[in-house]
Amino acid sequence: MYCNRxxxxxxxxxxxxxxxxxxxxxxxxxxxxxxxxxxxxxxxDAIKFxxxxxxxxxxxxxxxxxxxxxxxxxxxxxxxxxxxxxMSLDPSENGDxxxxxxxxxxxxxxQEPNMHLHFSCGVIKGALHNxxxxxxxxxxxxxxxxxxxxxxIKP
Amino acid sequence: MPPVGPRSGDAIFANVERVNAxxxxxxxxxxxxxxxxxxxxxxxxxxxxDQMGYNIGIRLIDEFLAKxxxxxxxxxxxxxxxxxxxxxxxxxxxxxxxxxxDADGTCCSIVLEDNPLVDFVELPDTCQGLYYCNILSGxxxxxxxxVSMKTEISWIRDMLRGDDAFELxxxxxxxxxxEYPYKDDE
Numbered sequence: 001m002y003c004n005r006x007x008x009x010x011x012x013x014x015x016x017x018x019x020x021x022x023x024x025x026x027x028x029x030x031x032x033x034x035x036x037x038x039x040x041x042x043x044x045d046a047i048k049f050x051x052x053x054x055x056x057x058x059x060x061x062x063x064x065x066x067x068x069x070x071x072x073x074x075x076x077x078x079x080x081x082x083x084x085x086x087m088s089l090d091p092s093e094n095g096d097x098x099x100x101x102x103x104x105x106x107x108x109x110x111q112e113p114n115m116h117l118h119f120s121c122g123v124i125k126g127a128l129h130n131x132x133x134x135x136x137x138x139x140x141x142x143x144x145x146x147x148x149x150x151x152x153i154k155p
Numbered sequence: 156m157p158p159v160g161p162r163s164g165d166a167i168f169a170n171v172e173r174v175n176a177x178x179x180x181x182x183x184x185x186x187x188x189x190x191x192x193x194x195x196x197x198x199x200x201x202x203x204x205d206q207m208g209y210n211i212g213i214r215l216i217d218e219f220l221a222k223x224x225x226x227x228x229x230x231x232x233x234x235x236x237x238x239x240x241x242x243x244x245x246x247x248x249x250x251x252x253x254x255x256x257d258a259d260g261t262c263c264s265i266v267l268e269d270n271p272l273v274d275f276v277e278l279p280d281t282c283q284g285l286y287y288c289n290i291l292s293g294x295x296x297x298x299x300x301x302v303s304m305k306t307e308i309s310w311i312r313d314m315l316r317g318d319d320a321f322e323l324x325x326x327x328x329x330x331x332x333x334e335y336p337y338k339d340d341e
Contacts, residue, residue, distance in 0.1 A: 017189055021182070021185040021186055021188075021189050024181070024184075024185035024188060024189075025178065025181045025185045028181050028185075029177060029178065029181060032177060057175060058175055058178055
């Protein structure tokens with residue numbers, strides 16, 4: 001996350017770096033946490049592992065809600081996601097950033113939590129990838145501190 | 156009831172929020188790795204890690220003072236002891252020792268026998284010049300600067316380079332006198 005400073009003017013670049021860092025971490029962690037378990041039978045099995053065991057290791061709690069359309073899209077919701085639970089930035093209250101022009105402030109407020117969430121998306125993506133599941137992960141921080149992650153498995 | 160007197164590193168460590176150690180170690184590793192890919196030059200990575208540490212340190216000192224209840228240190232010797240015994244324990248979960256004082260008490264070594272940052276780490280041949288834990292020196296430098304001490308910090312021993320411990324040399328350059336009153340616009 002500290003990469004932010006390096007790419008202060010290039011949010012897309014920073015985002016991909018942060019995502020890559022998360023990916024690396026998720027990849028290694030899932031390798032460690034699956035060492036002693038039998039192979040997963042299907043995608044749902046692997047996703048459940050992420051929701052329960054993997055999440056518990058990282059956050060001492062499980063994912064609160066899991067939804068799926070049974071066609072490769074899963075929505076994992078954490079009602080109180082730790083990594084953003086202390087963030088004071090709320091898209092609706094950016095009025096006090098008077099030193100910057102309003103537009104920049106608005107962009108920044110929307111971007112900031114997203115920047116942090118790139119890491120978690122990377123972690124989930126890396127973990128699933130290590131389990132043999134190629135997927136894209138995005139996050140929806142619109143209801144902080146609750147946060148949902150959308151996992152789309154690539155066919 | 157607020158605690159009275161300074162608290163021990165162990166007591167604080169037991170009470171603060173902690174993060175999964177593997178997550179911490181692997182995340183740091185992934186950051187270093189990403190920096191190596193992006194910056195290419197090992198020297199640049201060292202510099203960047205130090206800068207990141209500095210940025211952390213200047214804020215971490217607030218957290219430290221708020222939670223440790225440590226009061227003003229009488230001299231640099233006490234400062235070094237507090238960093239090693241309370242600071243490192245509080246934030247890294249390990250205790251360091253202070254040795255190798257010079258005659259006038261402005262330069263010493265902080266020795267870490269155990270360092271969670273380097274679990275699972277091995278330096279490949281291409282990264283021999285890398286100070287993998289350079290973030291730590293930045294943290295200490297940044298934190299001390301916020302309490303009016305300008306320091307210079309260098310690595311003397313590094314386990315990743317085959318030494319038997321991590322040794323950080325901390326040299327006190329000068330004490331910056333506090334200035335009152337602060338200007339309004341600062």
